Amino acid sequence: MGYKAALKIWRGDAGAGQLADYDVEVNEGEVVLDVLHRLQATQATDLAIRWNCKAGKCGSCSMEINGRPRLACMTRMSVFSPEETLTITPMRTFPVIRDLVTDVSFNYAKAREIPSFTPPPEVKPGEFRMRQEDVNRSQEFRKCIECFLCQNTCHVIRDHAENEGAFAGPRFLMRVAELEMHPADIADRREIAQDDFGLGYCNITKCCTEVCPEHIKITDNALIPMKERVVGRKYDPLVWLGSRITRRGAKDTPAVPGGR
Amino acid sequence: MTQATEAPARTRAQISERTLRKDPWWQAPRLVAALLTIWVLYATVRVFTGHWYYVPKYHYLTPFYSPCVSGECVPGSSALGHWWPAVPPIIPYAVVSLVFVLGFRLTCYYYRRAYYRAFWRAPAACAVREPHAKYTGETRFPLIGQNLHRYFFYMALVIAVLLTYDAAQAFRGPDGNFGFGIGSLILLANVILLWGYTLSCHSCRHITGGRLKHFSKHPVRYWIWTKVSALNARHMQFAWITLGTLMLADLYVMLVASGALSDPRFFN
Numbered sequence: 001m002g003y004k005a006a007l008k009i010w011r012g013d014a015g016a017g018q019l020a021d022y023d024v025e026v027n028e029g030e031v032v033l034d035v036l037h038r039l040q041a042t043q044a045t046d047l048a049i050r051w052n053c054k055a056g057k058c059g060s061c062s063m064e065i066n067g068r069p070r071l072a073c074m075t076r077m078s079v080f081s082p083e084e085t086l087t088i089t090p091m092r093t094f095p096v097i098r099d100l101v102t103d104v105s106f107n108y109a110k111a112r113e114i115p116s117f118t119p120p121p122e123v124k125p126g127e128f129r130m131r132q133e134d135v136n137r138s139q140e141f142r143k144c145i146e147c148f149l150c151q152n153t154c155h156v157i158r159d160h161a162e163n164e165g166a167f168a169g170p171r172f173l174m175r176v177a178e179l180e181m182h183p184a185d186i187a188d189r190r191e192i193a194q195d196d197f198g199l200g201y202c203n204i205t206k207c208c209t210e211v212c213p214e215h216i217k218i219t220d221n222a223l224i225p226m227k228e229r230v231v232g233r234k235y236d237p238l239v240w241l242g243s244r245i246t247r248r249g250a251k252d253t254p255a256v257p258g259g260r
Numbered sequence: 261m262t263q264a265t266e267a268p269a270r271t272r273a274q275i276s277e278r279t280l281r282k283d284p285w286w287q288a289p290r291l292v293a294a295l296l297t298i299w300v301l302y303a304t305v306r307v308f309t310g311h312w313y314y315v316p317k318y319h320y321l322t323p324f325y326s327p328c329v330s331g332e333c334v335p336g337s338s339a340l341g342h343w344w345p346a347v348p349p350i351i352p353y354a355v356v357s358l359v360f361v362l363g364f365r366l367t368c369y370y371y372r373r374a375y376y377r378a379f380w381r382a383p384a385a386c387a388v389r390e391p392h393a394k395y396t397g398e399t400r401f402p403l404i405g406q407n408l409h410r411y412f413f414y415m416a417l418v419i420a421v422l423l424t425y426d427a428a429q430a431f432r433g434p435d436g437n438f439g440f441g442i443g444s445l446i447l448l449a450n451v452i453l454l455w456g457y458t459l460s461c462h463s464c465r466h467i468t469g470g471r472l473k474h475f476s477k478h479p480v481r482y483w484i485w486t487k488v489s490a491l492n493a494r495h496m497q498f499a500w501i502t503l504g505t506l507m508l509a510d511l512y513v514m515l516v517a518s519g520a521l522s523d524p525r526f527f528n
């Protein structure tokens with residue numbers, strides 16, 4: 001049983017644009033991306049949308065539907081009532097290329113700044129042996145599909161573009177946490193997590209967790225454990241005293257130069 | 261050397277609405293703000309009254325007055341003795357534990373989330389623009405002090421032991437032998453849930469095992485970490501339930517101590 005849905009879609013480029021009204025047919029079982037494709041095929045042939053897998057796995061179709069950051073291919077039309085007008089806008093935090101397509105290169109720049117996996121030099125490739133319990137934590141983070149919905153929603157940069165330089169965002173602080181928890185990694189990224197990647201800007205209000213389509217517990221399992229690790233490195237007087245006495249001086253790994 | 265290609269300068273979509281959300285996103289922060297305000301007002305009034313905090317007959321001491329260390333404290337209520345002479349309750353009788361209890365809750369990762377959202381509105385709800393022109397999060401004084409949470413956690417362990425002692429005392433009847441009533445059960449339930457809240461703390465999760473890289477090399481700590489992690493997933497629930505039980509335990513002791521209610525006894 002189909003019906004006609006009223007859509008308001010943000011159209012424009014280079015930031016300037018407005019909401020345009022459309023009425024589009026909806027059939028049973030469809031998701032928002034299906035309806036956008038029908039709109040593109042029938043009425044707005046120049047509508048720009050980024051998508052790829054239509055299965056919630058490529059992370060391309062991130063947008064904001066009725067103000068909520070979501071994947072268009074994983075948002076069923078049945079969650080809205082047929083009378084409801086759907087407002088669909090591009091992610092607000094990233095610059096618009098055109099219509100619903102944004103330029104997410106900010107995220108790739110942040111990814112490059114993180115010192116990569118650093119195994120002990122004497123261990124040769126193929127020699128790693130790890131137990132499942134050692135990698136469980138990292139494996140949760142590896143479910144990330146890089147949709148950047150968390151980066152888009154985090155108020156630290158969404159509402160304060162001036163913090164973009166100082167803050168890497170939840171997805172990349174989670175990457176730092178993943179490497180810090182890796183049993184075969186010897187780099188120490190705690191100092192740069194705070195000073196270069198801006199972990200202190202996060203106020204653990206959990207919006208990244210709320211929007212993650214992979215249901216990764218970003219705040220509880222990556223950001224808070226990382227904050228606790230940073231406390232151990234920078235703010236815990238007992239740990240500081242202990243490292244003075246035993247002279248186990250910490251070797252901090254610097255951020256990758258030229259990243260920004 | 262390869263040169264990263266610069267994308268042409270582009271700007272964000274200019275959308276003037278603070279949010280386009282249509283669901284009632286303002287409900288949760290309002291409810292949280294209301295509940296926290298009620299609780300703080302109640303607790304403030306109670307710690308400064310200096311009355312009805314101890315039931316000598318049944319050895320019930322409210323958690324808000326433990327340890328009762330002022331010279332004003334009535335006989336039997338001061339397990340740790342009197343630390344200063346009798347002065348009226350401009351200083352709460354249990355000020356030594358209250359500062360740590362307050363600090364523990366104020367720096368708690370869950371309550372931080374709750375009050376940043378409900379009172380500071382940074383952000384009130386996800387994808388709703390916050391009202392502040394500048395934002396530095398927890399990078400500067402005073403909020404950088406949130407990093408001291410683990411010290412409040414250590415103190416909270418000490419206080420939990422003390423409250424466990426108080427709950428055990430509440431299982432002594434009027435003649436000093438075993439006996440219990442509704443009040444004993446309330447104080448016991450309160451302290452069990454407080455242990456749940458304390459042990460589910462994120463700092464506890466870090467200290468017991470989260471800080472390790474190699475779980476497989478520390479099987480015992482790994483096992484403890486899995487248990488603490490299971491509790492930790494319910495930390496928010498513990499945070500709210502214990503606010504409720506603390507208030508209930510105090511209210512009950514107050515009613516019995518003032519004579520407004522007589523404690524139904526099951527035994528002795």
Ligand code: SF4
Nearest residue numbers: 154202203205206208
């Ligand atoms: S929890 Fe931290 S990183 Fe995640 S959205 Fe909130 S402020 Fe951003």
Ligand code: SF4
Nearest residue numbers: 144145147148150212
């Ligand atoms: S962590 Fe979740 S929300 Fe963030 S980019 Fe990965 S999948 Fe998307």
Ligand code: FES
Nearest residue numbers: 053054059061073
């Ligand atoms: S199209 Fe791949 S996640 Fe939506």
Ligand code: FES
Nearest residue numbers: 368369370461462
């Ligand atoms: S008590 Fe809530 S995180 Fe420690």
